[in-house]
Amino acid sequence: MRKLLRIADVLAIPCRAFAVLCGALLFVLAAVILYDVIGRRFFATGSFMLQELEWHLHGAIAVLAFGYAYLKDAHVRIDVFALNLSNRTRLWIEVFAVLLFLVPFMTFVAIYGYEFAERAFVRGEGSPGGIGLSNRWIIKAAVPASAVLTICGGLSVALRAIVALRAPHLIETPFERSKTLVSKNRPYG
Amino acid sequence: MVEMFADLLPGLMFLALIVALFSGAPVAVMLMGVSLIFGIIAILIGEMRLIHATLIPNRIFGGTIENPVLVAAPMFIFMGLVMERTRIAEDLLLTLQRLLRVVPGGLGLAVVLMGTILAAATGIIGASVVMLTVLALPTMLSGGYRPSLAAGTVASAGTLGILIPPSIMLVFMGDLLSVSIGRLFMSALLPGLVLSALYVLFITLYSAARPEVAPKAPPLPPEERDGLFLQTVVALLVPIALITMVLGSILGGIATPTEAAGVGAVGALLLGALRGRLTPKVLFDSADGSVRTVAMLFFIFVGATAFSYIFKKIGGDAFLVETAQSLALGDWGLLFAMMVMIFAMGFFFDWIEITLIVLPIFAPIVAIMDLGDHVARGDLVYWFAVLVAVNLQTSFLTPPFGFALFYLKGAAGNLVSMGVIYRGIIPFVVLQLIVLALAITFPDLVLWLPRALSN
Numbered sequence: 001m002r003k004l005l006r007i008a009d010v011l012a013i014p015c016r017a018f019a020v021l022c023g024a025l026l027f028v029l030a031a032v033i034l035y036d037v038i039g040r041r042f043f044a045t046g047s048f049m050l051q052e053l054e055w056h057l058h059g060a061i062a063v064l065a066f067g068y069a070y071l072k073d074a075h076v077r078i079d080v081f082a083l084n085l086s087n088r089t090r091l092w093i094e095v096f097a098v099l100l101f102l103v104p105f106m107t108f109v110a111i112y113g114y115e116f117a118e119r120a121f122v123r124g125e126g127s128p129g130g131i132g133l134s135n136r137w138i139i140k141a142a143v144p145a146s147a148v149l150t151i152c153g154g155l156s157v158a159l160r161a162i163v164a165l166r167a168p169h170l171i172e173t174p175f176e177r178s179k180t181l182v183s184k185n186r187p188y189g
Numbered sequence: 190m191v192e193m194f195a196d197l198l199p200g201l202m203f204l205a206l207i208v209a210l211f212s213g214a215p216v217a218v219m220l221m222g223v224s225l226i227f228g229i230i231a232i233l234i235g236e237m238r239l240i241h242a243t244l245i246p247n248r249i250f251g252g253t254i255e256n257p258v259l260v261a262a263p264m265f266i267f268m269g270l271v272m273e274r275t276r277i278a279e280d281l282l283l284t285l286q287r288l289l290r291v292v293p294g295g296l297g298l299a300v301v302l303m304g305t306i307l308a309a310a311t312g313i314i315g316a317s318v319v320m321l322t323v324l325a326l327p328t329m330l331s332g333g334y335r336p337s338l339a340a341g342t343v344a345s346a347g348t349l350g351i352l353i354p355p356s357i358m359l360v361f362m363g364d365l366l367s368v369s370i371g372r373l374f375m376s377a378l379l380p381g382l383v384l385s386a387l388y389v390l391f392i393t394l395y396s397a398a399r400p401e402v403a404p405k406a407p408p409l410p411p412e413e414r415d416g417l418f419l420q421t422v423v424a425l426l427v428p429i430a431l432i433t434m435v436l437g438s439i440l441g442g443i444a445t446p447t448e449a450a451g452v453g454a455v456g457a458l459l460l461g462a463l464r465g466r467l468t469p470k471v472l473f474d475s476a477d478g479s480v481r482t483v484a485m486l487f488f489i490f491v492g493a494t495a496f497s498y499i500f501k502k503i504g505g506d507a508f509l510v511e512t513a514q515s516l517a518l519g520d521w522g523l524l525f526a527m528m529v530m531i532f533a534m535g536f537f538f539d540w541i542e543i544t545l546i547v548l549p550i551f552a553p554i555v556a557i558m559d560l561g562d563h564v565a566r567g568d569l570v571y572w573f574a575v576l577v578a579v580n581l582q583t584s585f586l587t588p589p590f591g592f593a594l595f596y597l598k599g600a601a602g603n604l605v606s607m608g609v610i611y612r613g614i615i616p617f618v619v620l621q622l623i624v625l626a627l628a629i630t631f632p633d634l635v636l637w638l639p640r641a642l643s644n
Binding site: 019022023024026027029030031032033034036037051054055056058059060061062063065066068069070072074075076077078079080081082083085090093094097098100101102104105106108109112113115116139140142143144147150154 | 215216221224243245247253257267447450454455473477479482485487488495537539541595
């Protein structure tokens, strides 16, 4: 059981690292937009490249923290009725949801997302018309990367849920509850 | 046999989703699971080929990442969280409460005004109701307010954020319905302000008529009045100026929502820095909270992308349009039916699930609707979106379920009972129904401002 917990901890590491990256990119995105706006309004320097960079940054922030949010139990769930179920039943539901739904779906996205990004790399795709950013494969690689990170986060939660079921004295919940959150059972960040 | 099954598939898929959602597992994971199962079935019975399914990563990229319109969403969320974590929001509420002490129902009015001004900071209902409950409910109760009035005020003010721009929900709606977000903001502004004005009117009149439900606080002692002017300027006018600038630049057509959101986020950071509150911990917490909220939103977006793609592939669009037409309700009947469905979903779901899952499904029905002279075809989508927004607010507050009520009760603990909350919410629900009826009967309430501004 302790071994499972260690594996869960290892799986959580990449999720955390990418969440820090996403957090940092928020500041970068805000700065890029500010620079773009000032440049375009006052100095007529705005460029198509900057605008492309904006959605590139947005895209990375949007999809690279799914696994991290899962670790923190930040994903929305409809628990009106589920709250009446026993804790054990809910843990089993979580395990099955991850193993039967999340992992197969994200594996599919990872495989075909990889092909999707690879195609862009082989063809040397850039922005249409060639006036934006080149190397489109980098941002396209965010799709398979996101899928792999989500699998890591999901498996980490599932492993902890199994430990919580088998050895409740070790951990009670599969999630890392953060003290900064206002609500106990409905954390929205 | 297989053919009949194939015809029923879209309906079954929708039913399966509803059952799956109530399991209590994350909504996005259930969307993915249902898509997976029905995708496999569709391939097995020959309704779809594997090559079609392999386009899903393509769709995820196109919808979530390569989407300049949605860049505004993480920036508005970031701006809101910075304002919350630097306690700009809290100061705004406390200052409003001090200024409005002598007005009947002053503490309640402060809550409504804060909900109106900080609509951006409070774009997610769960989070905003919790924040207002924690900040304002104890003060109102210890000030002798009747608990039902206090609870009703907090819950209804907390849901204003989805209607009053800059609302994150409107950003997503604009994207999903392929319409201009700036124009959608303009359409929602007037109904939102009318609703907020009705809340203010109700609280003032009710408190004036029955002072015992909302006792006036004693006037500020003179020693506390020192510095009130300065505090008002710093805590009240500066955030209002920021929000007005963000909103004004979008409405005036000076900036795109993305530009306004990015500059707004920088503005919020600057405000926090000027107040000396931008500590490393606050910076980290705002970024961390934003990352979680953004991930939560787009995780559902990804699940909903897969769901609606498979749903379309197995003939969902045709199924819905045919079902809608076979009901022979006429266009008004259809509108009513969709509103009822959205209303029912609001008992359990935040706007996130409703907008991301249901809007793409309803979009083809809205596209073929024709209400003749009542609403011009080009305006129909904007009008529909605003109706959905007002409808959702009502739904969030309607007992016995009501999504916002759960959050209020969850954050308030034993301060108020569920029965008190139910009683308190009734007048506000009535006011919302009035605005909804007004918006349906007089589409100009929604359509006048965008028309006037674009001239």
